[in-house]
Structures are given as C-alpha cells and as structure tokens.
Amino acid sequence: MKNDKVNTKTIKVDYLARVEGEGALYVKIKGNTVTDVKFKIFEPPRFFEAFLRGRSFCEAPDITARICGICPVAYQMSSSHAMEDAFGIRVDGQLRALRRLLYCGEWIESHALHVYLLHAPDFFGYDDAIQMAKDYPDIVQRGLQLKKTGNEVVILIGGREIHPINVRVGGFYKALTKQELNSLTEKLKRARDIALEAVSWTAKFDYPDFEQDYEFVALRHPDEYPFNEGKLISNKGLDIFVHEYDNHFIEEQVAYTNALHSKLKERGAYFVGPLARFNLNFDRLSPLAKEAAHSAGLSPVCRNPFKSIIVRSVEMVYACDEALRIIGQYEKPEIPAIPFQPTAGTGYGCTEAPRGILYHRYRVDDNGRILDAKIVPPTSQNQKTIENDLWQFIPKYLDLPSEELKYDCEKAIRNYDPCISCATHFLKFNIDRE
Amino acid sequence: MKSLIDTLSSIAREEHASKIISLTVKLGALSHISPDHFREHFIHASRGTVAEGARLTIEVMTDTTHPQSQDVLLENIEIMNS
Ligand SMILES: [Zn+2]
Numbered sequence: 162m163k164n165d166k167v168n169t170k171t172i173k174v175d176y177l178a179r180v181e182g183e184g185a186l187y188v189k190i191k192g193n194t195v196t197d198v199k200f201k202i203f204e205p206p207r208f209f210e211a212f213l214r215g216r217s218f219c220e221a222p223d224i225t226a227r228i229c230g231i232c233p234v235a236y237q238m239s240s241s242h243a244m245e246d247a248f249g250i251r252v253d254g255q256l257r258a259l260r261r262l263l264y265c266g267e268w269i270e271s272h273a274l275h276v277y278l279l280h281a282p283d284f285f286g287y288d289d290a291i292q293m294a295k296d297y298p299d300i301v302q303r304g305l306q307l308k309k310t311g312n313e314v315v316i317l318i319g320g321r322e323i324h325p326i327n328v329r330v331g332g333f334y335k336a337l338t339k340q341e342l343n344s345l346t347e348k349l350k351r352a353r354d355i356a357l358e359a360v361s362w363t364a365k366f367d368y369p370d371f372e373q374d375y376e377f378v379a380l381r382h383p384d385e386y387p388f389n390e391g392k393l394i395s396n397k398g399l400d401i402f403v404h405e406y407d408n409h410f411i412e413e414q415v416a417y418t419n420a421l422h423s424k425l426k427e428r429g430a431y432f433v434g435p436l437a438r439f440n441l442n443f444d445r446l447s448p449l450a451k452e453a454a455h456s457a458g459l460s461p462v463c464r465n466p467f468k469s470i471i472v473r474s475v476e477m478v479y480a481c482d483e484a485l486r487i488i489g490q491y492e493k494p495e496i497p498a499i500p501f502q503p504t505a506g507t508g509y510g511c512t513e514a515p516r517g518i519l520y521h522r523y524r525v526d527d528n529g530r531i532l533d534a535k536i537v538p539p540t541s542q543n544q545k546t547i548e549n550d551l552w553q554f555i556p557k558y559l560d561l562p563s564e565e566l567k568y569d570c571e572k573a574i575r576n577y578d579p580c581i582s583c584a585t586h587f588l589k590f591n592i593d594r595e
Numbered sequence: 596m597k598s599l600i601d602t603l604s605s606i607a608r609e610e611h612a613s614k615i616i617s618l619t620v621k622l623g624a625l626s627h628i629s630p631d632h633f634r635e636h637f638i639h640a641s642r643g644t645v646a647e648g649a650r651l652t653i654e655v656m657t658d659t660t661h662p663q664s665q666d667v668l669l670e671n672i673e674i675m676n677s
Contacts, residue, residue, distance in 0.1 A: 169616055171673045172606065208639060227635055 184579065186570055188551070189593040193559060197593075198551045202540060202579060210534045218244045218503055218529035222328050225521070225536065234267035234315060235514030237328040238389055239521040239536075244330040246404070247508025247525055250501045255494040256332040257389075258487045259318060262342070263328070264388040264512070265484035266314025269352060271515035272435075272473040272480070273311060275578045276359055277304025280470045283572045284366040300362070303355050307477065310352040314345060314484060332498030342488045349488070353481035357453055359474035364457035371573075372464040373553060375546065376428055377437035380513055386445040386479055387438065389512045394441055396462065397428060404509040406520050412537065423542040430545040433517025434577060435472040436463060447486075450479035466550060466576040473578075503529030514539050516578045540579045547577050563592050596640045599669060607645040612674035617650035619670040624656050633667070 189197035209228050213221060221240040226233035238260060245252060252260065277300065278290040287293045294301040318337065320327035327334050378399060380391035393409075394400050401409055412421035425431050439446075439454075440461040446454070454460065454475045459468065503525065510521045517539030524533040554573045558566055567590040603615055622633060630653040641647045654670075 169673055169675045170610075171671055172610065173671045174602075174606065174669045227631065 184574070185591070186551070186567075186574070187591045187593070188555060188566075188570070189595075190555075190559065191595045193556075195552060195555050195559075198548050198555065200544060200548050200551065200574065202544065210536055213523075213531050213534040216531050218247075218523070218525050218531060219330055221521075221523065221531065221534075222330065223326065226328075228536070228538070232267060232271055232514045232516070232519075234263055234319065234328075235512055235519045236521075236536075237319075238264060238512040239510040239514075239519045240523070241328060241330050241510070242389060242512060243508040243510030243521040243523050244525070244529075245501075245508065246510060247506045247523060248330075248501050248504055248529075249506075250331060250499050252332050252499055255492055256336070256498070258491060259333065259336065259494075260328075261385075261388050262484055262487045262491075263315065263318040265480040265487070266311050266318065268311070268480040268515050269356075269477055269484075270308050270311030270315060271578075272477045273304050273308035275515075276363065276470055276473050276477070277301060277307070279578070280473075280575055281363070281366075283575060284363075284470075303358070307352050307355045307359075310345075310348045311480075313348060317341065317345065329498055331501055332494075332496075334497060336494050336497040338493050339491050342491050346485065346488055349481050349484050353449075353478060353485070356474060356477035356481055357449075360453040360457050360471060360478060363471045363474050364459070366470070368465060368467045370465075371467060371550075371554065373466075373550065375432040375437075375464060376425065376430070377440045377462075378425075378431045378433050378518065378542075379437040379441045380511065380518060381441060382445070384445070386442050386447075386483070387513050393511065393518070395425075395431065396440065399425065399427075403511040403520070406509065406511065407522070407535075410520075410537070410542075412541070421537075421541055422545045423537060424545060430549050431542065432466075432546045433539050433542045434469065435476050435515075435517075436466060436469045437517065438513060439463065439472045439475065446475070446479050447482040449482050450475050453478050466573075469576050469578075503527065516540065517542060540577070543577045543579070547574055547579070550576075563590070566592065596636045599637075599667070600640050600644055600646060602669065603641075603646045603672065604644055606672060607674060610674055610676070612645065612676055614675040615646045615649040616673045616675055617652065618646070618672040619652040619654065621654045621656055621668040621670055623661065623666045623668070624658055630655055 185201040187199040188195065209225060213224060221244060222237040225236040225240045228236050282290055282293045285293060290301060318327065376395050376397045378393060378395045380387035381394040382391035392400060392402055393406065399409065409426055410423055411426055412423050415422050440463060443461045457471055459471050505525060505527045507522065507524045511518050519539055520537040522535040523531055525531055550573050551570060558569050607615055622630060633653060634651060637651055641649065
C-alpha cells in the first residue's frame with residue numbers, strides 16, 4: 162500500500178455531472194416534414210441476462226432486482242414467479258397477500274416520484290422539481306411524504322430500502338407479524354389522502370390535445386387489479402397466458418440503440434403501463450379509486466398519454482387502499498416460504514411494474530442452475546410507441562426553436578416514465594433541420 | 596453517466612494517469628437516482644475505460660432546496676500515475 166501512495170494522487174474536481182446520455186433523441190426535419198425519429202435508451206438487461214447464466218435460481222431475484230433502482234420489487238416478483246412456474250409451485254394465501262403488499266409499496270414510491278418530481282413540473286413549465294419546489298414547497302413536500310410511505314412499505318416487507326433482500330423463490334425469508342404490518346396503517350391512510358389530492362390536483366392540469374389509437378397491453382386477473390399475475394390481454398384482441406408471450410411478442414434489434422424494440426407480431430407497437438392497466442382493468446379498481454377517477458373526469462378508454470399522470474395518481478389511491486385492505490385481513494402465515502425441489506424446466510413470469518409489464522423467462526437444469534434467461538422490461542416494450550408518438554407530436558411544433566421543441570419532446574417521452582430516471586432531464590437532443 | 600465517464604477519462608489523460616483508483620460523487624436530494632442504481636450504471640458504463648474497477652463512494656445529500664439538488668457532483672478522484 163505504501164508504494165501506491167507514491168504513485169497516486171487525489172484530485173479535487175467539483176464537477177457537476179448531469180447524469181445524462183442514457184437517453185437520446187435524434188430528430189431529422191426536412192422543410193416542414195419530420196423524416197426521422199430515433200429514441201435511444203441505455204438499458205442493462207442484456208448484460209444481466211448473460212450474467213445470470215450459470216447462476217443458481219435462488220440468485221435471480223436478488224441479481225435482477227439490481228437492474229433498476231426504482232422498481233426492484235418488480236424484478237424480484239417477475240423472477241420469483243418465473244422460477245416458481247418452472248418448479249411447479251404456487252405461492253398462495255397470506256404469502257401471496259404479502260407480495261401484493263410489497264408491490265403496493267413499490268407503486269406508491271415509484272408513482273409518487275414520477276407524478277410529483279418528474280412529471281408535474283412539465284405542466285407548469287418548470288425545468289425541474291427544484292424550480293417547482295420554490296413556488297410550491299407544500300406540494301413537493303407532500304409528494305416526498307407519499308414516496309416515503311411507499312419506501313417504508315418496501316423496507317418493512319422487503320427488508321431493505323433499495324434492493325429488498327427478504328424476497329425469495331417460494332415466498333419470503335421472514336414472514337411479518339400482524340403487529341409489524343399495523344405500524345403502517347396510519348401512514349398509509351395519510352398517504353391515501355395525499356393520493357386523493359393528487360388526483361384532483363392533476364385533473365386540473367392543462368392537457369395537450371393528443372390522442373392516438375394505441376394497442377394497450379396489461380395483465381388481467383379474474384378479480385383483482387393486476388400486480389403479480391393474470392392473463393395478458395389487449396384492447397385489440399390479445400388474450401394469452403404468460404407462457405405464450407414469446408409466440409406473440411418479438412424483440413427487434415435496432416441498430417441505433419442498446420435496447421431491443423418490442424413488438425406484437427400481429428400488429429406492431431403497443432403500450433404498457435398505468436394507462437394500459439387502467440383502460441383494461443378499470444372495473445377491478447377499489448370503489449374509492451374508481452370514484453376518484455370519475456370525479457377527475459377520467460374514464461376508460463383514455464387515449465391521451467399526457468393524462469397518465471392522473472392515472473398514476475388514481476393508482477396511488479388504489480395501492481394505498483389495497484395495502485390497507487391487505488393489512489386489515491392479514492394473519493401471519495405458518496411458514497415464510499413454500500418448500501420445493503428445483504426441477505429442470507422453463508418458467509415464465511410477468512408482473513405489472515409501475516411502468517408496465519415486466520416479462521421474465523428462465524430455463525433451468527435439475528439443480529436449478531440457470532441455463533438461459535430472458536428479461537423484457539416495460540421501457541423497451543414502450544419504446545416503439547414512444548417513437549410513434551414523437552412522429553405524430555413533433556410536426557405540430559415544428560416552428561418552435563430547438564430548445565422549446567426539445568422540452569416538448571421530453572414531455573411527450575416522460576408520459577411513459579421511461580426507466581431511465583437516472584437520466585430524467587436526460588435528453589441528448591439532436592435536431593437536424595434541412 | 597457518459598458525461599461523467601468522459602470527464603474521468605479526460606482528467607486521467609491530462610494527469611497522465613494509468614488508472615482511476617477511486618472517486619467520490621454526491622447525489623442531490625432530488626437527483627432521482629438511488630446510490631445503488633447509480634452504482635450499477637457506473638459499473639456498466641466504466642467497463643473498458645480508465646475508471647473500470649474504481650472504488651466508488653457515494654454521498655447522498657438531503658437538502659431539497661440546494662440549488663444543485665437535482666444534480667450529481669463529482670467531488671474528487673484518486674488516480675494512479677503511470
Ligand atoms: Zn437506470
């Protein structure tokens with residue numbers, strides 16, 4: 162170590178690094194026509210898929226949770242469900258309820274971040290939440306409080322804030338007591354009130370007149386608003402089991418981006434996320450969430466992606482409501498996890514991450530060693546739809562100076578809450594006018 | 596992240612450093628990125644660069660009213676001279 166000291170030196174930098182570059186948009190305009198739109202995102206799943214090969218099945222929930230710091234629960238849930246599918250086990254009863262509760266926490270946390278800190282500033286013409294916090298400190302504080310409550314749910318059930326460690330294939334490492342869950346009740350009631358305010362607040366925003374004929378894809382469960390399971394359906398006739406995913410969806414390698422473009426083989430681009438869930442599962446929302454939606458003038462089918470901010474708020478109401486329902490009916494399960502033996506096979510899992518369906522597929526051998534992994538995150542599924550929106554959106558604003566056009570494009574992209582939040586005001590914007 | 600890596604590379608070049616041993620970054624309270632998430636991105640982005648394998652220290656700031664609360668500040672880096 163002494164030798165190192167001779168050769169090393171510490172440099173004070175004080176360099177402000179906007180963490181950008183993960184998202185980039187290239188727009189080409191000839192005269193008054195948009196001739197090219199390319200939206201690029203940085204995405205790590207490909208690297209994780211390779212990394213998973215040769216690992217044990219039980220590592221999948223923890224490894225994949227690291228793909229995203231905003232929706233780690235989704236990755237844990239999809240991977241756990243896929244493995245359980247491969248081994249032929251079913252997590253039911255209170256363990257299943259506990260998983261739903263964990264998911265509620267993640268939705269509250271992720272939606273609160275997006276609604277208050279990322280998306281709302283767009284509707285007021287602010288560049289970011291800092292500016293908005295100056296003029297609306299109370300609102301930003303409420304958003305942070307909501308986010309914190311979501312966090313607390315994830316910490317309590319998941320065991321850790323960022324990358325929960327309590328989730329395992331078959332259930333949990335430790336099941337919580339009723340008393341432990343009760344500690345969340347008052348906070349969740351307060352959070353639900355804030356979420357209700359968020360619905361009426363966002364309903365008053367000024368929305369661009371922009372509607373497209375999307376194909377919405379989401380899970381559909383016989384009697385629940387979907388988190389962990391259901392069939393995959395769409396408003397244009399898709400109705401399949403999760404294990405049929407690969408028969409209907411393909412991923413296309415696109416030269417200009419790390420991410421693969423996901424398409425429906427039959428029809429092309431599709432739309433996943435809160436708006437899709439809401440449109441396809443409105444009848445499964447809790448009465449309170451339904452009522453909130455109605456009083457906000459929101460009903461299915463909503464085809465305006467900018468209104469996804471209202472839908473996210475409605476989903477926060479639902480998530481708080483559902484969390485309170487689960488806690489009310491909870492009894493500590495006898496065992497924290499279902500016992501099982503790994504067997505060779507292929508398992509499929511698809512769950513509703515805050516920003517849309519997250520598909521996992523694993524092939525494992527007799528020892529539960531991963532032979533092959535496939536992960537399709539929601540953002541890559543929406544990527545083609547995002548580009549399509551921009552094709553429609555940009556021509557209306559062609560006369561704007563490039564800076565303003567950039568701002569509007571960012572807004573259009575932010576409707577989808579692309580999981581590059583690390584790079585939220587992210588856009589490297591290249592505009593090529595001829 | 597790319598701009599951070601670019602900065603690290605150019606500092607390393609200026610200083611004739613063969614390797615970056617460690618670096619410290621501060622995450623603003625509203626920077627929308629968790630330390631672990633940042634770390635994942637850093638590991639991914641630094642691969643094959645002079646910063647690969649560097650020890651990353653992350654400090655999280657809590658002041659939401661700080662003018663740079665949405666940014667990421669690279670505080671210092673420790674380099675090994677060639
Ligand atoms: Zn990220």
